[in-house]
Structure formats: C-alpha cells, structure tokens
Amino acid sequence: MHIVVVGLNHKTAPVELREKLAFPSDTIEEPLRRVTSIPQVSEGLILSTCNRVEVLAVVRDVGEGIEEIRNFLSSHHRVPMSRLDASLYSYDSYDAIKHIFQVASSLDSMVIGEPQILGQLKEAYSLASKHKTSGVILHKFLHKAFLVGKKVRTETRIASAAVSISYAAIELAKKIFATLENKVVMLVGAGEMSELAARHLLNHGVRDILIANRTYSRAERLAKEFDGRPIVFEDLTLFLDQVDIVITSTGSLHYTIRYNDVRRALKIRKYKPLFFIDIAVPRDVEPRINDIENVYLYDIDDLRGVVDANIKEREEEAKKAENIIEREILQFERWLESLNAVPTIISLRERFEEIRKKEVEKTISSMNGGPKIDKEVLDALTSSIINKILHNPVTRLKGRENTRKESYYIDAIRDLFDLEE
Amino acid sequence: MSILFFKIVLAFYLAGTFAYLSYLIKQRPIISTVATAMLCSGFLFHTVSITLRYMEAGYTPITNLYEAPSFLAWAIIGIYLIMQFRYKITVFGSFVSPIASILILVSSAFSKEIGPLPPILKSFWLPIHVVLAFFGDAIFALAFCAGIMYLIQEHQIKSKKIGSFYYRLPSLKVLDDINHYCLTIGFPLLTLGMITGSIWARHAWGSFWSWDAKEIWSLLTWILYAALLHGRINIGWRGRRAAVFAIVGFFAVMFSFLGVNTMLSGLHTYDR
Incomplete structure (x- = not known):
C-alpha cells in the first residue's frame, strides 16, 4: 500500500491550466468514483482550490498507479497529456506524505501561512468520506495532516506577520501603541487603500476618526460612513495634537503636513507618539518629520519594505515547521508500514501461540498428582484449534482483490489483539 | 552550607540565562518554560x-562584595519573576537574567569568608538602609533592561529596518510604561534608602552628610532619576529620552554600588 499525490499548483501551472483542471465541489462525486474505479487505486481524494488541483490516492503499485491517475486527469478534463505533462508533479510514499503535510501547514501556499488551505483540505476530505472513496488509510492520514497543520500554526509564527500593506500598518501601530483602543485617527484625503486601512483600524477599536477632505461634502459623507467627524481641510494641522494616527492619501503635489506643524503639535500633546501613514504618491507628509522624537512616518515604500520583511520572517518560521513535519512523517510511516499483511499475520500467529503455550503449561502444572496428561496430545489439540480459528482471518488478510477492505481488517486486527505497531 | 547553595544558584542562573537567550533566538514556547x-x-x-x-x-x-552583588541579583530576579507572571513578557528575561548572572559571577570572585562585623555596622539601620537601597537598585536594573529593549525596538521602527527584534520585542508603549512604573517605585525606594542612611550616619558618624564617595555618587544617581521623574511628569519626557536616562542612571547606580567600593575609598568601604 502506497500513498501517492498527482497534481499541479500555482508554482507549476498558469491559472488557465489550473482552471481547466479544477473540480467543482458540487459535481465531485463522479470524478471521485472514476479515480477509485482504477484497479490500482483503493482510496482516493481530490483537492481542488484556485491554486492547486491534486489527486491523493492509496495505490498498490506506485508506477502504474501514478500513470493511471495522470491519464484520468487528462481524459476527464479533455486536456491532452502533452499540455499537462510539464505542469504535473507526482509524489509517492515519503514524499507524498511530506507534500500533503506541507500543504496542510500552508507551507506550499502562494502566501506562506495563509489560513484557508487547511479548511479546503478538510472540505476535500469530508467530500471523499461522504462519497465513501476514502478508507482507513486516508482517514488516518488526513487527520494526521490536520493535526500537523494545527501544530505548525500554534508552534511557529508562520502566520503571524502581516503580508498586506494595510495589515502591516496596523501591526506597526500596535508595535508603537500596544493597543489601538482609545486612539484617534485622522484620515486626510480619500482613496481605496486609506479607507481600507481606516476600516481595519476601526475594527481594532480606535475611538474616533477625524476626516479631512478638500471637498467638505466628501468628508461629511465619509464621516457618516465611518461614524467619524468631518473637519475643514485647511485646519487639519490644528488637530494634530488630538490624534494618534494620521493616514494621508491626497492627490496634492505639495506636502500637506509640514515639519513645523508636527513639531508644534507635539509640544502641545506632551510628546505623545504620533504615527503617520502616508500612502499618497507624491507624498503628503514632509519626510523630515520622521526625525522628530516620538514621531513615526511610513510612506508606501516603507510599508512595502515591512511586508517584505514579514514575508521573510514567515519563511524563517517555515524552516521550523519543516522540523515538525519531519517528525510527524516518521510517526505516520511507522503506522503505515504496520498495515502490511505479512508482518500482521506473523505477529497475530505469535500472539496466539504465546497464549496457547502459556495455557498448556498452566494446565500441565495444575494437574500435579492428577491423571497423567500427554503433553503432545495437548499441544496437538490446542494448535489445531488455533489454526482453525485463524484460517479465515488469515486468508482474508492475504486477500489480493480488495485492498481497501484489507487495510481495514489489518488496522482492526492490530487494534483488537493489541499487536504492537 | 550557604556556599554550596550559592554554587547551585550560580549554575541555575547561568543555565536560565542560556535558556532565555536561546528563547530570544528560537522563540519556542518550551524553551521559555525551561528558562522560567x-x-x-x-x-x-x-x-x-x-x-x-x-x-x-x-x-x-x-x-561585603561577596554578599552585596548576590543580594542585588536576588532582588532583581525576585522582582522580575513577579513581573513575568503578571505581565507575561518573557523576552524581558533574556535581558534581565544576564545581569543577574553577571552580578552572581562578580559575587563569586570575592572572598566568601564570614568575618566579624565592623562595630559601626552593628545597628538595626543596616538592614533597613541597605535593603531599601538595594530594592531601589534592583528596580532600576529592570528599567535599564526596558530601556535597552526600547532603544532596539525604536531603532527598528524609526529606521524602517525591520529585523527579528521587531517581532520579538514588545511594543514601545509597553516598554515605556515599564520605565515609568520602575521609576515611580524605584525613586521613592532610593530616596528612602538615602534618608535612612543619613539618619544612621548621624548616629554612627556624627553628621547627616559627610561627602563620602558613596554619598556623592548616590546623590548624582538620585539627581539623574529626579530629573527623569520631573521630565516625565511635568514636561512629557517619554520614549527614547526616558530610556536613555534609565540606562545612564543604571550605570551611575552600578558605579556607586560596585565601583565606589572597588576603586575609591571612603566611609562606605568596609571590607578592605
């Protein structure tokens, strides 16, 4: 029994090809059935998201199994193999386990650490299990993968650093102010990105938003939307002593907020920190104000720099995740190996033989002084009972025709007779 | 007996320091548990x-110079542990534990013999004066650590060179708050330590103030922290400036604590 993965993802295939290979979840039953009807395949699952399409299967023979699944992908979507070949990857055994654990941990995602993939994998599993195309191996494997994904998430900070500009700004604000509660924000000018940032800030509990716009009616309208206060654009520097975070995005060609305005405001606010987020190009805030004590100014390029650093941080964390994954693969492989029929039959026989011997000894020693018992007769009798009992289960375990059932039996027998893994 | 325990203490503090420093790098929760x-x-x-x-x-x-640094290290660790359990800032330990370890190492370099107490120190003022002063010093040590962390974090944010410290250190606000708390508790302790000292001096040496080296350095230290407290409350000093003050202040503390006894001589030098 081997686990294999065949598929493509955002690294190997352009979106046009990924679209062609996608499996919509509402019509997934038929392709699932087709995969498991391949003679080599005993269990199957299909993971289809906008960044990847992968068929995960348990097969008898790795080479043939992978070949059949590749053909299935090509024929089912009517894409010639010549177009698919360069984009398709396939992994088996150790590499397949590793790959799925990486996918579950979001290490293989376009944005490392993004949270959706684990949910998508769960969905794929529940569809396979609903249509009964997954068996004991995929069941155990996927649950292990979910566990690994969770573990990586909690034990590393792979998902902690913000990878979007507006979230990076929020994180910076938190590194300055600790909490955004009771902070006051000023929004200067309007624009999609500044409004998005303002909305994020509101979600993080800022107390008030002041809105300045060259067109006062626009400020009024935004104020209504954000439940804030409109202020007159020409007066905005007079409010700098009352706010903690300023987001600017005007179309102005000159600086709207100047060094001296900030200096003056800072004295009045007793040097309480002031954080400027300038997403306008050309910039709205005089760059020099970053030199003032307790004033922090980030323009759009600075924020991009933070995002880049955050991505690097996630990649650093991903290395830790690899260690976690490595340990879990070992554990899972041990379980998988135990599912081989031959060692199971051997240990099953050993277990029975052990019990039989012990009971024979017991009987003979307890018959001390009683009627004489022939040990050979006793051995012959007990052995033949055991052989009769074991005959049917062993034939079933050796059965070659249905691997899915077989692994169920092996797993059950190991559990029922407490055979060590 | 106390010497044996002292060696165990040294081993634990060094191991703890090592663990806290590796926590700073690796950030694995298990390491922080071990360190704590x-x-x-x-x-x-x-x-x-x-x-x-x-x-x-x-x-x-x-x-003497075996007992005093050890006692200061004990006070620093004690106050730090309370802080860690209350505020859950484990990285703080990566900065505090090396200081305690260094103090213990300093301590272990000096003679551990128990000599007869100089007659002038036989007074109930001894524990009062010294314990107050030491707890003040211990709290200033924590302010010093918070100050260092502040400067690192502030540099990262100001210069926009986001490095690994940016993720590991707490926010500027939290670090500045620690500076503030430490000042409002440490300064009264230092003041009380000096007042009790001068009352004792009146009894022992006949005058409240005799311009002894330790007295001068303590006064300098006191003036530094008084200036910071004044700046914080009345002018709105905070952040970087307060952090720098806390760092400079602690160097003054360490000099009047160790430097005076090892490099200068005066009324406070007993163990030579």
Whole structure:
C-alpha cells in the first residue's frame, strides 16, 4: 500500500491550466468514483482550490498507479497529456506524505501561512468520506495532516506577520501603541487603500476618526460612513495634537503636513507618539518629520519594505515547521508500514501461540498428582484449534482483490489483539 | 552550607540565562518554560542560601562584595519573576537574567569568608538602609533592561529596518510604561534608602552628610532619576529620552554600588 499525490499548483501551472483542471465541489462525486474505479487505486481524494488541483490516492503499485491517475486527469478534463505533462508533479510514499503535510501547514501556499488551505483540505476530505472513496488509510492520514497543520500554526509564527500593506500598518501601530483602543485617527484625503486601512483600524477599536477632505461634502459623507467627524481641510494641522494616527492619501503635489506643524503639535500633546501613514504618491507628509522624537512616518515604500520583511520572517518560521513535519512523517510511516499483511499475520500467529503455550503449561502444572496428561496430545489439540480459528482471518488478510477492505481488517486486527505497531 | 547553595544558584542562573537567550533566538514556547523553571529554581535556592548565610553570620548578609552583588541579583530576579507572571513578557528575561548572572559571577570572585562585623555596622539601620537601597537598585536594573529593549525596538521602527527584534520585542508603549512604573517605585525606594542612611550616619558618624564617595555618587544617581521623574511628569519626557536616562542612571547606580567600593575609598568601604 502506497500513498501517492498527482497534481499541479500555482508554482507549476498558469491559472488557465489550473482552471481547466479544477473540480467543482458540487459535481465531485463522479470524478471521485472514476479515480477509485482504477484497479490500482483503493482510496482516493481530490483537492481542488484556485491554486492547486491534486489527486491523493492509496495505490498498490506506485508506477502504474501514478500513470493511471495522470491519464484520468487528462481524459476527464479533455486536456491532452502533452499540455499537462510539464505542469504535473507526482509524489509517492515519503514524499507524498511530506507534500500533503506541507500543504496542510500552508507551507506550499502562494502566501506562506495563509489560513484557508487547511479548511479546503478538510472540505476535500469530508467530500471523499461522504462519497465513501476514502478508507482507513486516508482517514488516518488526513487527520494526521490536520493535526500537523494545527501544530505548525500554534508552534511557529508562520502566520503571524502581516503580508498586506494595510495589515502591516496596523501591526506597526500596535508595535508603537500596544493597543489601538482609545486612539484617534485622522484620515486626510480619500482613496481605496486609506479607507481600507481606516476600516481595519476601526475594527481594532480606535475611538474616533477625524476626516479631512478638500471637498467638505466628501468628508461629511465619509464621516457618516465611518461614524467619524468631518473637519475643514485647511485646519487639519490644528488637530494634530488630538490624534494618534494620521493616514494621508491626497492627490496634492505639495506636502500637506509640514515639519513645523508636527513639531508644534507635539509640544502641545506632551510628546505623545504620533504615527503617520502616508500612502499618497507624491507624498503628503514632509519626510523630515520622521526625525522628530516620538514621531513615526511610513510612506508606501516603507510599508512595502515591512511586508517584505514579514514575508521573510514567515519563511524563517517555515524552516521550523519543516522540523515538525519531519517528525510527524516518521510517526505516520511507522503506522503505515504496520498495515502490511505479512508482518500482521506473523505477529497475530505469535500472539496466539504465546497464549496457547502459556495455557498448556498452566494446565500441565495444575494437574500435579492428577491423571497423567500427554503433553503432545495437548499441544496437538490446542494448535489445531488455533489454526482453525485463524484460517479465515488469515486468508482474508492475504486477500489480493480488495485492498481497501484489507487495510481495514489489518488496522482492526492490530487494534483488537493489541499487536504492537 | 550557604556556599554550596550559592554554587547551585550560580549554575541555575547561568543555565536560565542560556535558556532565555536561546528563547530570544528560537522563540519556542518550551524553551521559555525551561528558562522560567531554571530561574525560579535558582531564585528558591538563592533565598535559602541568603537565609542560611544570615543564620551563619548573625547579621543581614549585605556587607561585603561577596554578599552585596548576590543580594542585588536576588532582588532583581525576585522582582522580575513577579513581573513575568503578571505581565507575561518573557523576552524581558533574556535581558534581565544576564545581569543577574553577571552580578552572581562578580559575587563569586570575592572572598566568601564570614568575618566579624565592623562595630559601626552593628545597628538595626543596616538592614533597613541597605535593603531599601538595594530594592531601589534592583528596580532600576529592570528599567535599564526596558530601556535597552526600547532603544532596539525604536531603532527598528524609526529606521524602517525591520529585523527579528521587531517581532520579538514588545511594543514601545509597553516598554515605556515599564520605565515609568520602575521609576515611580524605584525613586521613592532610593530616596528612602538615602534618608535612612543619613539618619544612621548621624548616629554612627556624627553628621547627616559627610561627602563620602558613596554619598556623592548616590546623590548624582538620585539627581539623574529626579530629573527623569520631573521630565516625565511635568514636561512629557517619554520614549527614547526616558530610556536613555534609565540606562545612564543604571550605570551611575552600578558605579556607586560596585565601583565606589572597588576603586575609591571612603566611609562606605568596609571590607578592605
């Protein structure tokens, strides 16, 4: 029994090809059935998201199994193999386990650490299990993968650093102010990105938003939307002593907020920190104000720099995740190996033989002084009972025709007779 | 007996420091648990060691250069552990534990013999004066660590060179708050330490103030922290400036604590 993965993802295939290979979840039953009807395949699952399409299967023979699944992908979507070949990857055994654990941990995602993939994998599993195309191996494997994904998430900070500009700004604000509660924000000018940032800030509990716009009616309208206060654009520097975070995005060609305005405001606010987020190009805030004590100014390029650093941080964390994954693969492989029929039959026989011997000894020693018992007769009798009992289960375990059932039996027998893994 | 415990303390603090520093790099929760356990165990043995020393010597063990740094380290770790359990800032330990380790190492470099207490120190003022001053110093040590962390974090944010410290250190606000708390508790302790000292001096040496080296340095230290407190409350000093003050202030503390006794001589030099 081997686990294999065949598929493509955002690294190997352009979106046009990924679209062609996608499996919509509402019509997934038929392709699932087709995969498991391949003679080599005993269990199957299909993971289809906008960044990847992968068929995960348990097969008898790795080479043939992978070949059949590749053909299935090509024929089912009517894409010639010549177009698919360069984009398709396939992994088996150790590499397949590793790959799925990486996918579950979001290490293989376009944005490392993004949270959706684990949910998508769960969905794929529940569809396979609903249509009964997954068996004991995929069941155990996927649950292990979910566990690994969770573990990586909690034990590393792979998902902690913000990878979007507006979230990076929020994180910076938190590194300055600790909490955004009771902070006051000023929004200067309007624009999609500044409004998005303002909305994020509101979600993080800022107390008030002041809105300045060259067109006062626009400020009024935004104020209504954000439940804030409109202020007159020409007066905005007079409010700098009352706010903690300023987001600017005007179309102005000159600086709207100047060094001296900030200096003056800072004295009045007793040097309480002031954080400027300038997403306008050309910039709205005089760059020099970053030199003032307790004033922090980030323009759009600075924020991009933070995002880049955050991505690097996630990649650093991903290395830790690899260690976690490595340990879990070992554990899972041990379980998988135990599912081989031959060692199971051997240990099953050993277990029975052990019990039989012990009971024979017991009987003979307890018959001390009683009627004489022939040990050979006793051995012959007990052995033949055991052989009769074991005959049917062993034939079933050796059965070659249905691997899915077989692994169920092996797993059950190991559990029922407490055979060590 | 107290010496044996002292060696155990040294081992635990060094191990704890090592663990805290590797936590700073690796950030694995398990390492922080180990580090905290090391430091807690070290602190317990330290408490026992100081108590035993107290019983062996018959006076509060803070009179020579073996006892004093060790006592200061004990106070620093004790206050730090309370802070860690209250505020859950584990990285703080990566900055505090090296200081405690260095103090203990300094301590271990000096003679551990218990000599007869100079007659002039036989007074109930000894524990009062010294313990107040030491707890003040210990709190300033924490302010010093917060100051260093502040400067690192502030540099990262100001220069926009986001490095690994940016993710590991707490926010500027939290670090500045620690500076503020430490100042409002440490400064009164230092003041009380100096007042009790001068009352004792009146009894022992006949005058409240005699321009002894330790007195001068303590006064300098006091003026530094008084200036910071004034700046914080009345002008709105905070952040970087307060952090720098806390760092400079602690160097003054360390000099009047160790430097005066090893490099200068005066009324406070007893163990030579």
